[in-house]
Amino acid sequence: MRRIALINQKGGVGKTTTAVNLGAAMAAAGRRVVVVDLDPQGNLTLHLGHELQPEEPSTYGVLIGRDRFAEAIRATGTEGFSLVGTTIDLSGVELELASALGRETLLRDALDEWRRGGQAEGAEPADYVLFDCPPSLGLLSINALTAANEIYLTVQTEFFALQGMSKLLELVELVQRRLHRSLRVSGIVACLYDSRLRLAREVLGELRRHFPEQVFRQAIGTNVKLAESPSFGQTIFQYAPESAGARDYRALAAEVLAQEETPGAAAPLETVTLRPAASAEAAPAESTAPEPG
Numbered sequence: 001m002r003r004i005a006l007i008n009q010k011g012g013v014g015k016t017t018t019a020v021n022l023g024a025a026m027a028a029a030g031r032r033v034v035v036v037d038l039d040p041q042g043n044l045t046l047h048l049g050h051e052l053q054p055e056e057p058s059t060y061g062v063l064i065g066r067d068r069f070a071e072a073i074r075a076t077g078t079e080g081f082s083l084v085g086t087t088i089d090l091s092g093v094e095l096e097l098a099s100a101l102g103r104e105t106l107l108r109d110a111l112d113e114w115r116r117g118g119q120a121e122g123a124e125p126a127d128y129v130l131f132d133c134p135p136s137l138g139l140l141s142i143n144a145l146t147a148a149n150e151i152y153l154t155v156q157t158e159f160f161a162l163q164g165m166s167k168l169l170e171l172v173e174l175v176q177r178r179l180h181r182s183l184r185v186s187g188i189v190a191c192l193y194d195s196r197l198r199l200a201r202e203v204l205g206e207l208r209r210h211f212p213e214q215v216f217r218q219a220i221g222t223n224v225k226l227a228e229s230p231s232f233g234q235t236i237f238q239y240a241p242e243s244a245g246a247r248d249y250r251a252l253a254a255e256v257l258a259q260e261e262t263p264g265a266a267a268p269l270e271t272v273t274l275r276p277a278a279s280a281e282a283a284p285a286e287s288t289a290p291e292p293g
């Protein structure tokens with residue numbers, strides 16, 4: 001079972017949109033996918049048309065030990081695609097768990113219990129679990145990193161894209177050293193990509209130069225249908241299956257599925273230098289003007 005954390009401490013870079021639509025595309029390709037909402041804003045939950053009451057099983061309930069992971073899983077309108085949703089209660093969880101023993105691995109423990117249950121019945125309970133992280137590097141993101149075995153960074157191809165990347169990679173290394181040796185960054189998804197902008201092309205080029213193994217060939221273009229679909233509680237494949245957004249996420253899913261064939265392709269951090277060179281920390285110096293035409 002692949003367990004992938006979608007992470008970036010920057011807000012609005014496409015984490016939730018990718019969790020929904022990459023997950024749905026992989027479910028359409030026959031995989032059993034569970035997405036987990038770890039953001040107290042609950043965007044993922046809403047995007048999939050759910051609104052949970054405080055007493056319903058949720059990510060919050062799982063983390064505080066009230067709910068089992070299995071009972072927090074609910075169906076979505078897409079076959080094979082399930083959600084562990086959240087309520088706003090999650091916003092208080094860092095304080096609530098401040099002195100809890102082993103608080104960094106609560107999600108992993110809950111997931112392990114669920115997997116043991118599934119394995120007792122003869123199979124893994126899912127093929128993929130995707131964790132949608134909040135835009136911060138606190139306890140919720142750390143729980144995602146310890147529960148995951150892979151990380152996908154989502155990056156918006158804009159001026160400050162690489163800024164803050166060092167901080168994120170430092171946290172990844174720390175979690176790796178202290179809690180989870182086999183954790184690895186196996187993908188970088190370029191989101192909200194506007195190929196008409198020279199700056200966007202340059203940022204994507206920089207990303208590929210620094211992280212040649214990790215950046216997916218398929219970038220996710222800016223597409224209004226992707227921005228509209230959450231308000232209908234639908235994935236892009238329900239809302240606008242012929243749109244460019246749907247096409248991009250289908251192609252991304254194909255690359256993610258292809259990684260199944262070459263599990264060694266994404267080397268662990270120990271063997272790959274993922275820290276961007278100092279020059280990459282500063283955004284590219286070129287003009288931000290769109291090209292004519």
Ligand SMILES: Nc1ncnc2c1ncn2[C@@H]1O[C@H](COP(=O)(O)OP(=O)(O)OP(=O)(O)O)[C@@H](O)[C@H]1O
Nearest residue numbers: 011012013014015016017135192221222223226227
């Ligand atoms: N490719 C895209 N084209 C157009 N709009 C997009 C695209 N990807 C995401 N959006 C929109 O941009 C906004 C931010 O995207 P999203 O919520 O996925 O980012 P996020 O990283 O999860 O943000 P946060 O950190 O706040 O959770 C949303 O309104 C979303 O609908």
Ligand SMILES: [Mg+2]
Nearest residue numbers: 015016039043
């Ligand atoms: Mg989000």
